[in-house]
Amino acid sequence: MFLRNYWYVAASAADIGRKPLGRVILNEPIVFFRTEDGTPVAFEDRCAHRHLPLSMGKLVGDRLQCHYHGLQYDRTGRCVRIPGQEQIPPDAKVKTYPVVERHRWLWIWMGDPALADPATITDFHWLDDAAWGAKSSYLYVKANWQLIVDNLLDLTHLAFVHETTIGNSALAEHASVKVTRAPNNVVVTRWIVDQPAPPTFVKVGGFTGNVDRWQIIDFTPPAFLRLDVGATPTGTGAPQGTRVGGISMRNLNAITPETEKTSHYFWGQAHDFDVTNAALTQKIFEQIETAFHEDVAVFTAQQRNLDLIPDPPQVDINADTGVIQARRILDRLHGEEQAALHATAAE
Amino acid sequence: MNPVTADPAGWVRVAALADLAEGAAFAAKLGNRPIALYRLAGQIHALDDVCTHALALLSQGFIEDGAVECPLHGARFDIATGRCLAPPASVDLRTYAVRVADDEVYVRAPA
Numbered sequence: 001m002f003l004r005n006y007w008y009v010a011a012s013a014a015d016i017g018r019k020p021l022g023r024v025i026l027n028e029p030i031v032f033f034r035t036e037d038g039t040p041v042a043f044e045d046r047c048a049h050r051h052l053p054l055s056m057g058k059l060v061g062d063r064l065q066c067h068y069h070g071l072q073y074d075r076t077g078r079c080v081r082i083p084g085q086e087q088i089p090p091d092a093k094v095k096t097y098p099v100v101e102r103h104r105w106l107w108i109w110m111g112d113p114a115l116a117d118p119a120t121i122t123d124f125h126w127l128d129d130a131a132w133g134a135k136s137s138y139l140y141v142k143a144n145w146q147l148i149v150d151n152l153l154d155l156t157h158l159a160f161v162h163e164t165t166i167g168n169s170a171l172a173e174h175a176s177v178k179v180t181r182a183p184n185n186v187v188v189t190r191w192i193v194d195q196p197a198p199p200t201f202v203k204v205g206g207f208t209g210n211v212d213r214w215q216i217i218d219f220t221p222p223a224f225l226r227l228d229v230g231a232t233p234t235g236t237g238a239p240q241g242t243r244v245g246g247i248s249m250r251n252l253n254a255i256t257p258e259t260e261k262t263s264h265y266f267w268g269q270a271h272d273f274d275v276t277n278a279a280l281t282q283k284i285f286e287q288i289e290t291a292f293h294e295d296v297a298v299f300t301a302q303q304r305n306l307d308l309i310p311d312p313p314q315v316d317i318n319a320d321t322g323v324i325q326a327r328r329i330l331d332r333l334h335g336e337e338q339a340a341l342h343a344t345a346a347e
Numbered sequence: 348m349n350p351v352t353a354d355p356a357g358w359v360r361v362a363a364l365a366d367l368a369e370g371a372a373f374a375a376k377l378g379n380r381p382i383a384l385y386r387l388a389g390q391i392h393a394l395d396d397v398c399t400h401a402l403a404l405l406s407q408g409f410i411e412d413g414a415v416e417c418p419l420h421g422a423r424f425d426i427a428t429g430r431c432l433a434p435p436a437s438v439d440l441r442t443y444a445v446r447v448a449d450d451e452v453y454v455r456a457p458a
Contacts, residue, residue, distance in 0.1 A: 179418065181409065318404055321418035328421075 001146075001334050002026045002257055003222040005111030007121045009254040009266040010099065012138060013106050016040050020064060022055025024258045026110050030097060031055040035062040035075055040101055042108055043077040044094035054094070103127045104136060105254070105266060122224045126250045126270035133275040135285040136252070136268030139292060143299035144306070145223055145257040146327070148265060151295055152225040152253055153188055153322040155215050158198070161298060162291040170195035170213075172319075179321045184329060188217040188322035194234040200287040201231050204271075204280065205247040210234040219326045221333055223255035248272045251288065261303060267292065358446055358453040365450065367391060372406040372415065377454060381406075382443060384452060385426045387413060392426050393443035393454040400436035 008025060011032060015021060021032045022045045029045035031054045045053045047066045056067040063072040063080065071092065072081035079092035098109040098116040103124040109116035126132045141148060151157065156175075158167030170192050178189045191214055197207040211231035218226045232238040232246030249271045256264040269288045274280050306312070316324065353359045361375040367386040374396055375382050381396035383406035396406050403419040410416075414423045414432055422436035429440035443454040 177407070179407065179409075316401065316403070316419045318407060318418070321407055324419055 001260075001330070002110075003330065003333055003337060005109075005115055005337060006222050007100070007107045007109055007116075007118075008222075008256040009105045009264070010042065010108040010256065011106045012136065012266070013040075013101050013104050016106050018059055020055040020057065020059065022053050023264070025108065025264070026257055027259055028110070029053060030108070031064065032099075032106065033059060033064060039075070040099050040106055041075045042097040042099045042106075043073070044096075046094065047071060048079060048092050048094055122220055122226075122254070124226070124252050124254070124268070126252060127268045129270075131275065132250070132270040132272055133277065133281040134250075134268055134270035135281050136266065137285070137289065139265040139267070139296055140258075141263040141265050141296055141299050142261065143263060143296075143303035144261055145255045145263040146330070147299045147302050148253075148255045148263060148295075149219070149223050149225065149326060149330075150323045151299070152227070153186070153217055153219060153326055154319050155188075155190060155217065156319045157298075158291075161294050162198075165200045165287050165291045166198050167291075168196060168198040171198075177319070177321075179325060181325050181329075184221055184333070186217075186219040186322050186325045186329065188215075188219075190215045190217075191239055193239060197231055200284075200291075201247065203287065204284050205231060207231065207233065207246075211246065212236070212238045214238060217322065219322070221329055223253075223257075225253040225255075227251040227253070249284070261307070265292075265296075353455075357455045359455070360451050361393070361454050362452040363450060364447055364452055367452065370410060372408070372410060374404065374406040377443070377456065382454065383415075384445075384454075385410065385415070387426060390427075391445045391447065391452060393445050394424070394426065394429050394440045395442075398422055398436055399431065399438035399440065405440075 016032045017034055023030055030042050031045035032042050034040050045055050047054055049071055052068040054064050054066055057065045063074055065072045070083040071079050074080045077094040077096040079088055098113055100107045100118045102121055104127050107121055127134045127136055156172040159169050159172040174195050175190045175192045180187045193212045194210045197211045212234045213231040216228040229251055230248035232243055236244050252268045254266040258264055269285050271284055362373055362384055366373050367384055369386050373384040375384055382393055383396035385392045396404050398405055398417045400422050403417050405415050408415050408418040414425055416423045420435050423433035424431055424440050429442040431439050446453045
């Protein structure tokens with residue numbers, strides 16, 4: 001199940017250059033490159049002639065030349081040269097995609113191009129805001145994208161999967177959790193008050209005593225999870241709204257389905273303390289990266305079982321509230337997109 | 348089992364009035380039994396907290412239009428009467444009489 005009328009993160013902007021990059025998104029092969037003036041371009045990664053991925057070819061000026069028989073495509077996806085012949089068949093063209101560079105990522109619109117409005121790109125300004133130190137990265141995940149969304153909406157797993165970094169038992173056993181929902185938004189707020197800080201927080205925050213820790217997870221469709229996380233020494237007022245003497249971070253996640261069974265996982269970590277300290281940014285990043293590799297092992301193993309036993313029965317527990325509300329939103333939006341498609345087809 | 352300290356008339360203190368925010372649920376215990384207290388338009392209601400469908404805690408659910416929606420599977424219950432309004436649950440919730448005295452909230456189990 002995919003939602004199409006959305007902006008997705010396609011790549012780190014730094015990974016798009018003069019060497020064509022091929023990437024499958026929502027089951028569609030897409031090639032990315034930059035023209036000589038630096039403009040990012042995305043079009044179908046399949047030559048209209050004999051289907052070779054155009055990403056195997058090379059750029060000749062602003063034209064992408066197919067590796068197989070040398071057909072050249074301009075930035076609008078139109079074939080403008082066929083070696084050895086003057087006439088270009090009108091069907092010699094490939095589909096293009098709207099792309100926008102923002103917050104160090106390249107975003108792509110996967111739906112009806114007429115609906116592509118860059119104003120609807122989800123805000124990830126923490127990744128390129130001078131008030132924050134940040135580093136982002138990419139993981140290729142051999143699992144369905146919704147497993148990753150589920151993971152980020154139920155952070156009780158930190159107590160078990162990430163006990164050497166960002167988790168400890170207080171998370172699952174001593175938390176107060178509140179889930180709020182809007183038509184296209186779920187927010188899960190968890191407070192862990194007067195409990196020991198997890199290993200990563202001790203390392204980067206220098207806590208010596210108990211802390212008040214928060215995790216505020218904001219989900220917006222299709223797969224954006226922006227986490228406001230942090231801790232302050234217990235009793236200093238964070239639950240009442242005053243954050244002093246502690247650390248505050250944003251864990252930022254944008255998941256882009258590759259296929260039904262594989263995902264592109266773009267993520268970043270931003271911190272609002274000692275923001276120009278690159279070594280600190282790196283240290284925090286490495287802690288989270290360690291944890292995320294532990295998550296990827298979980299996703300891959302879940303997908304193994306889902307491949308063997310498609311659509312198995314499952315039991316829901318109280319911690320699933322955010323997960324279930326998000327899945328309900330995604331199912332509704334998918335139904336609406338399908339209904340709109342069928343209505344258009346019937347016209 | 349936690350002892351239930353009831354007065355001779357059967358009232359048991361389950362919360363401080365200050366624990367109950369308008370429009371919100373508060374999870375309490377009547378002995379070992381999870382109950383949920385709701386404060387709606389100043390009125391306090393006490394119902395079983397466990398969904399009659401699949402054991403989710405309704406105090407973690409969503410309060411809308413005088414009803415609580417189960418956080419997991421969407422069953423809905425009328426907060427004033429405990430009546431089940433929407434599947435997948437079909438059994439009503441037990442309700443409890445509520446009394447407020449000296450800023451403390453007491454409930455009484457049905458006889």
